[in-house]
Amino acid sequence: MSSPYPTPGTMLSEIYGDTTGRHRFDPYLADWSDSLKDDRGRVRLHKARCSFLQGSFDFGDLKKAYQMWVGLPEFGKINVYQNGVLLETIISKLPKRGNDIYRWKLKKRLSFLESLGDSHFFNPKDRNLHGAKTQMLFITLTWDPTTCDLETAWSGRKVDKIKGLLNSDPYNPIISKRCKPENVGDHYLAHARGCPCVSCRWNRWVSAMRKNYGKIKVFRNFEAFGESPDDNKVHADGYPHVHAVLLFEDYEFPVSLRDRHKHFRISRGEKDKISNLWDFHVDIEACYSVQGAMGYIKKYLLKTYGKPNVENVPRITSDKAEFTTSLLWLFRKQSFAVSGGGWSDLITYGVTQTDISDFC
Ligand SMILES: [Zn+2]
Ligand SMILES: [Zn+2]
Incomplete structure (x- = not known):
């Protein structure tokens, strides 16, 4: 036909x-x-x-x-050099987010967590929290799915920009002296000012936090909301939210109570100050020790990336974790990152996805 x-x-x-x-x-x-x-x-x-x-x-x-x-295992050739001389070429299985090689690399990268040492802020077994303070918070920043579509929430609003161009008048261009001459005029995509995506919202929030509280070391992780039953209501299925552990170097929060879920909480006033910097619902827990929080992060990430039999990791199941990983994969998002003096040069694990991106 x-x-x-x-x-x-x-x-x-x-x-x-x-x-x-x-x-x-x-x-x-x-x-x-x-x-x-x-x-x-x-x-x-x-x-x-x-x-x-x-x-x-x-x-x-x-x-x-x-x-x-x-x-699907995929393999690549890796050239091994010593002092600029090619020693050998080996065939190696490639890391893909969620496979064994990826987790092996992840574990190696996470070993820096142990090097942070340990600080105990208060004793979680104390019945009386009077005078208890902490410098470490576990914060969840949620999302409202009615504010934008799924792709915008993850990938943002992009605008075409021209490298080195400081104004928007093509007849009288002002060229930046800081831009390499060979790059001037190249087009690139950047997130628009005030972009509503999770990365831009997160960056604005962290900057505001540092303005208010001084130096903060941050470990952050993006996650997707799981799937909910079909009941004709609007759900945030697949939309991003953020979990972050913040270590404040210049600030202490009074710990005011332990709620019925056994989570430690900071005072209402302090909580509201932080919540007001984010447009959607915010949850804040007070951490009592550095290594307690780090141990959780480690287990959490290994479970998220498909390690079977990781027990006692609250908040996620393997099924939910796989859903998150598939969305991070789809939207080419770096899964987690650390920032703030000291940590920053230690690690930025994640994934620069260019053309060989199909492996990460
Ligand atoms: Zn954005
Ligand atoms: Zn979550």
């Missing part, structure tokens, strides 16, 4: 039949998952992004796509 050459205005459905149904956007593919694969049968992130972002996919499909991707 030959179809007529499509003219402008031809509906895709006239050529392909029903293209809008899930899993059926290309009827020539026998299996929906073929639409994610390259010609060697490997799932590719850019293909998953096309399918998800154009709406052919739901979260279940996304998780399956991620599972297929992470489950």
